[in-house]
Amino acid sequence: MARYLTNIDLTGQQLINAVVHNNSGNPTALGAGQIYFDTGTGLMMMYNGSAWVSIAGDVESIIAGAGIAVSGTSGDVTVSLAASGVTANSYGSSTAIPVITVDQYGRITSATTASITTSWTISDGSTTQQIAGGDTLTVQGTANEVNVAVTATDTLTIGLPDDVTISNDLTVSGNLTVSGTTTTVNTETINLADNIITLNSNATGSAVEDAGIEVERGSDTNVSILWNETSNTWTFTNDGSTYNPVPTPSDIIGKITDREYAVSIGDGTTTSYTVTHNLGSRDVIVQLFDNSTYDTVYADVERTTTNTLTVAFAAAPSSNDIRVLVTKIG
Numbered sequence: 001m002a003r004y005l006t007n008i009d010l011t012g013q014q015l016i017n018a019v020v021h022n023n024s025g026n027p028t029a030l031g032a033g034q035i036y037f038d039t040g041t042g043l044m045m046m047y048n049g050s051a052w053v054s055i056a057g058d059v060e061s062i063i064a065g066a067g068i069a070v071s072g073t074s075g076d077v078t079v080s081l082a083a084s085g086v087t088a089n090s091y092g093s094s095t096a097i098p099v100i101t102v103d104q105y106g107r108i109t110s111a112t113t114a115s116i117t118t119s120w121t122i123s124d125g126s127t128t129q130q131i132a133g134g135d136t137l138t139v140q141g142t143a144n145e146v147n148v149a150v151t152a153t154d155t156l157t158i159g160l161p162d163d164v165t166i167s168n169d170l171t172v173s174g175n176l177t178v179s180g181t182t183t184t185v186n187t188e189t190i191n192l193a194d195n196i197i198t199l200n201s202n203a204t205g206s207a208v209e210d211a212g213i214e215v216e217r218g219s220d221t222n223v224s225i226l227w228n229e230t231s232n233t234w235t236f237t238n239d240g241s242t243y244n245p246v247p248t249p250s251d252i253i254g255k256i257t258d259r260e261y262a263v264s265i266g267d268g269t270t271t272s273y274t275v276t277h278n279l280g281s282r283d284v285i286v287q288l289f290d291n292s293t294y295d296t297v298y299a300d301v302e303r304t305t306t307n308t309l310t311v312a313f314a315a316a317p318s319s320n321d322i323r324v325l326v327t328k329i330g
Contacts, residue, residue, distance in 0.1 A: 223237055
């Protein structure tokens with residue numbers, strides 16, 4: 001076998017039917033650029049100056065992975081997405097929504113549709129009403145009870161009007177505060193659990209304002225009971241203009257005392273007694289009873305003067321045995 005110890009320069013001429021050095025393993029490296037065909041691996045090898053590397057190419061074959069389709073084994077190779085089994089179509093409409101299934105590689109593996117409910121139902125808890133798709137639902141208030149207004153885009157405002165009318169019963173579980181100037185109650189019967197009604201509840205400082213209760217009498221003059229702050233007394237009027245003081249308990253007791261008199265008589269010897277009652281009238285009722293048995297007794301009674309009586313017995317009563325009651329009439 002001839003050996004060339006110098007470079008061969010073909011100067012553009014072809015090297016025809018030449019075979020590269022065949023060897024079953026890496027030969028002794030002579031320098032960078034040295035090549036040979038490894039008969040054991042079937043690869044073309046080159047020495048890069050430090051190690052033998054394959055120059056046969058990195059891609060030896062193309063294997064289709066999940067979701068990938070490969071056609072051709074040499075020359076031009078076509079790589080494309082594998083068929084997913086989904087029929088090419090437009091899915092979804094105004095009455096159906098698309099239902100899409102996607103696998104882990106992001107492929108759509110299934111596409112169907114689901115019908116959209118085109119009507120819905122409203123209920124007040126007992127009565128229901130179906131609303132068809134595309135219809136307008138009107139939320140309607142009631143006069144003097146509930147106001148309803150579309151105040152802005154996508155906004156529905158529901159509230160009470162300035163003047164509210166409750167046609168049936170109203171129950172307030174908490175406190176009721178009325179801040180207006182007039183409260184009118186047009187009912188036949190008022191039941192209050194509170195045993196004290198406070199008038200002039202907003203009064204502060206020294207008392208200067210009279211207060212009371214007035215009775216509306218239609219076309220006739222109203223009457224009232226009034227606390228007078230000037231005289232510090234309760235007063236009342238029967239004619240709407242003249243106010244009289246309400247009698248105090250001591251006044252009433254005094255008047256009763258002025259109209260009644262009682263005394264016990266009897267000494268065991270006297271049969272006639274003078275009783276001085278000082279009621280200033282002969283129009284008096286005189287009654288006698290026994291202090292021991294409390295039986296009513298009868299005797300001769302003479303209305304001697306406007307202030308005295310004479311009581312006479314057939315037999316002298318024992319000591320203080322007879323009680324005399326005198327009541328003035330008129």
